[in-house]
Amino acid sequence: MLRIGIVGTGGISAAHVEGYLRFPEECQVVAACDIVPGKAEARCAELGLSGVRAYEHIDAMLAAGELDLVSIATPPSTHAELTIAALQAGVDVLVEKPMAPSLEECDAMIAAAAESGRLLSVVAQNRFRDDMATLKEVVDSGLAGPVSHVQVNSSWWRGTAYYDLWWRGTWESEGGGCTLNHAIHHLDLTLWMLGAPSSVTAVLTNAAHENAEVEDLSVAVLQYERALAEVTSSVVHHGEEQAIVVHGRHARVSQPWKVVASQAEPNGFPAPGGDPALVARIEDLAAARSPLEHVGHNGQIGDMLDAVRRRRRPAIDGGDGRRAIELVTAIYQAGIERRTVDLPLRPGDPYYRAGTLVERAPRFFAKTASVGELPGAIVVGSSNDGDR
Structure with missing residues (x-):
């Protein structure tokens, strides 16, 4: 049974949790992490997860030494740092799109996977x-x-x-x-x-x-x-x-x-x-x-679980995300x-x-608001699967 951690418990985390729940004989979500106090616990309760240990910092979650695979579902600017930390801790990683804002960061992530011998996959569920x-x-x-x-x-x-x-x-x-x-x-x-x-x-x-x-x-x-x-x-x-x-x-x-x-x-x-x-x-x-057999996030998560078990290249790896x-x-x-x-x-x-x-890059306009959360459900695509 593969032990799964979720890093970032915002809107898109639900797609990851749903994907892991589709494979109950293969994996179990055991940990969740979010920098907002109480958010990981609340999100797990909302998604019907029980017995999940909640953390506010990835270092503490990784230090517990209980994970085989983490999903990173945080803002893009944090992907490289969090991915590299998980890989260096000996944990395989599935990171949300986009892989990172720069090629320099993408290459650092790929290098960390190679040096650690762990697997890195980037979400491209379409x-x-x-x-x-x-x-x-x-x-x-x-x-x-x-x-x-x-x-x-x-x-x-x-x-x-x-x-x-x-x-x-x-x-x-x-x-x-x-x-x-x-x-x-x-x-x-x-x-x-x-x-x-x-x-x-x-x-x-x-x-x-x-x-x-x-x-x-x-x-x-x-x-x-x-x-x-x-x-x-x-x-x-x-x-x-x-x-x-x-x-x-x-x-x-x-x-x-x-x-x-x-x-x-x-x-x-x-x-x-x-x-x-x-x-x-x-x-x-x-x-x-x-x-x-499985589509969207569910399909990619199923492939990643198989890759982790068999230690093979996932269908979508760091090189794909980098391109x-x-x-x-x-x-x-x-x-x-x-x-x-x-x-x-x-x-x-x-x-x-x-x-x-x-x-x-040009600043087309100034950002005029900054709120911690927006009300309402996230809509993942219309007739086509997509955004977060």
Whole structure:
């Protein structure tokens, strides 16, 4: 029986606890930690957990020496310090997205995992969705042909009060705006399906949240060898209509699910009816996929529990988390400096270092409120799983 600790008992901690409770024969949550006095105890009671030891400091929780795995569900600026402490204490780690605000911190986390011999996984729960797994399988099959254009809409909506929470809305504590903390899901999926681009260009703005320093909208173009990907990152889109649309040479496939295969007339214009045979082949491939046994956080937690038991690489490791941060960093660098940024980013690049965004990023507005808690339930996505 694996012994689990939860570090940070805010809104997203419920998704972690629910995931562990799905595997009662394999693990038990035995400890919880939060810097706010009494919050860990209250959260455990709210989630129906009994016999959980509560702590206010991770050092005390780790010193008890009873943990096999911890979930770190704290603000992004704390991820590196807490992850490294757990790894050095001999405990495996599942850390929430985003991995950390800087590549320097990501590399320190990866190094700590390597030096300690422990496992490090970064939450990217959308890879454990049947719709996204189907889209990847179809793209990987080659039926749609070489990819030419991808449209990624990470469209969320948040009211201004969202940024009143104490750690949100500043470059220092949140690490960024919607590009880092919301679109990280779609950017990870883009990397998962297409690999890393060779260069990035982008623009950033704050269109509707006058109480936050950070961006609430960005548009980036990712350059591949012969393809382009457009990524819109937003918390200003009413209806939160998210999509990934992949256009290949032979067909378009997307989630929400749609398949279109055009076919040319002799003059090059599209023929009526397109290519129904290719559409049928793609639909048959998608229909033949076996559904995932567990989805979202539950799926990733199940994979991590298996990885801890078998001492294997988790499906999503520190390198995967780092690649997503590298892409976010390139988008920020391109938007701030108003130029194309080539990948990969090297350690000598100023944006590799912790603190550069805090120094160089625009303060679109001043943060005007800082409250310890916000009332109401957290909504994890709309029709799509996502934010915290």
